[in-house]
Amino acid sequence: xxxxxxxxxxxxxxxxxxxxxxxxxxxxxxxxxxxxxxxxxxxxxxxxxxxxxxxxxxxxxxxxxxxxxxxxxxxxxxxxxxxxxxxxxxxxxxxxxxxxxxxxxxxxxxxxxxxxxxxxxxxxxxxxxxxxxxxxxxxxxxxxxxxx
Numbered sequence: 823x824x825x826x827x828x829x830x831x832x833x834x835x836x837x838x839x840x841x842x843x844x845x846x847x848x849x850x851x852x853x854x855x856x857x858x859x860x861x862x863x864x865x866x867x868x869x870x871x872x873x874x875x876x877x878x879x880x881x882x883x884x885x886x887x888x889x890x891x892x893x894x895x896x897x898x899x900x901x902x903x904x905x906x907x908x909x910x911x912x913x914x915x916x917x918x919x920x921x922x923x924x925x926x927x928x929x930x931x932x933x934x935x936x937x938x939x940x941x942x943x944x945x946x947x948x949x950x951x952x953x954x955x956x957x958x959x960x961x962x963x964x965x966x967x968x969x970x
Contacts, residue, residue, distance in 0.1 A: 824965060826855045826935035832924050832954070833861050835895050838939035842969045843903060846937040849967075850909040855935075857911045859900065860927055861892050865918035889915060921957035933964055940968045 831846035833839040843859065850857045896913040900906050916923040928936065938955050959966045 824935065825853050826850075827853070828856050828858065828931055828933045828935075830858045830860060830924065830928055830931070830933040830936045832920070832936070832938050832958070833859055833896070833899060834939075835861070835899055836939070836941075838941050838970070840899065840902065842937050842939040843899065843906075845967065845969050847903055847906050847909060847911075849935065849937065851905060855909070857906075857909055858927065858931055858933065859896060859911055859913045860916060860924060861896060861914075862916045862918060862920040862923045863888055863892055865923075920954045921961070924954070924958050925961055928962060928964060935964055936962055936966045938966060938968060940970045 829846050829850050831843050846857050892915045900911060936958060938958055940955050955968060
């Protein structure tokens with residue numbers, strides 16, 4: 823029987839991610855597990871804007887602001903869930919390609935359950951699994967719980 827001790831919950835701050843986080847928190851409370859709430863910011867931003875001759879200082883400023891907004895969004899999302907105070911939650915921001923960074927987080931932290939929304943902000947159709955969720959499901963070593 824699965825008794826998770828470390829649960830990864832990816833977020834894009836959508837209502838779907840909220841549902842996944844609620845599930846992750848509920849499971850964590852039941853098993854006294856830790857929750858790793860992870861948001862991934864795009865890692866190719868720097869490479870793309872350099873092509874348009876934007877000064878390095880401006881790029882750094884934009885990336886710092888992006889980081890600050892993501893940090894605040896993690897706090898805001900966690901604040902929605904009163905029961906989150908009953909478990910150990912580690913909010914994290916990673917930079918790169920979403921599914922690759924989530925799988926890297928799984929490996930680095932020894933995650934034994936991933937709770938992920940089947941759709942997110944980039945979901946194109948109601949009945950299709952999003953590309954991030956699909957890639958995580960396909961390549962994860964641990965069990966993956968898809969929520970909708």
